[in-house]
């Protein structure tokens with residue numbers, strides 16, 4: 001079984017293009033893999049708290065030494081990291097706001113990228129002391145922009161601080177650069193026929209991407225067979241390993 005973590009960050013609920021794309025992706029996926037699980041988090045409806053001094057102090061206190069106030073400061077982060085740990089596929093529906101990610105999505109990254117949980121820090125590694133602890137996840141970024149030309153080589157490529165920022169952060173949530181899939185609707189503010197074309201192209205690409213990635217997942221029957229086989233050959237002591 002595959003677990004999808006479905007995040008949305010648009011402040012718009014009714015007319016959001018990024019929510020439309022992320023919903024279309026997840027629904028298409030579920031149509032092909034009914035038994036897969038979806039964990040849903042609406043970052044606009046339920047915004048992550050901003051990092052505070054108490055939060056930082058709690059993070060850098062060893063877990064066994066944290067008092068009740070420190071545990072409370074980390075509660076939102078703990079819950080969000082638990083969701084992330086379970087996820088095989090992360091789907092992010094997000095607008096571009098002021099050429100970057102919405103603050104609610106940035107706050108989510110600040111809450112989940114945490115020392116000892118999603119990365120380790122060791123000065124013995126010299127100039128690169130930070131190392132991710134999670135691996136093997138896939139990320140699907142479904143976004144919407146009012147302007148256009150944000151792809152590499154485009155008119156506003158240098159102003160795109162959304163996709164490069166996501167790509168820089170995602171190793172720390174277990175996603176390698178080659179495991180990021182991005183589809184964007186552009187021209188929203190122009191409302192012309194270029195926008196209509198961008199919408200229909202994105203719709204088609206999201207549909208095809210969901211089908212393709214869903215088909216790449218291990219088959220449920222194969223997973224069950226593998227579980228049965230490994231439990232029948234596992235040594236008696238394996239449960240303690």
Ligand SMILES: Cc1cc2nc3c(=O)[nH]c(=O)nc-3n(C[C@H](O)[C@H](O)[C@H](O)COP(=O)(O)O)c2cc1C
Nearest residue numbers: 010012016017018095096097098099144145146147
């Ligand atoms: C606060 C705010 C900032 C925005 N900043 C940008 C921007 O920097 N570049 C851009 O192309 N569009 C910008 N837009 C337009 C949105 O990206 C566009 O409306 C998009 O469709 C929003 O996503 P949604 O439809 O999922 O809500 C901005 C919109 C808002 C509300």
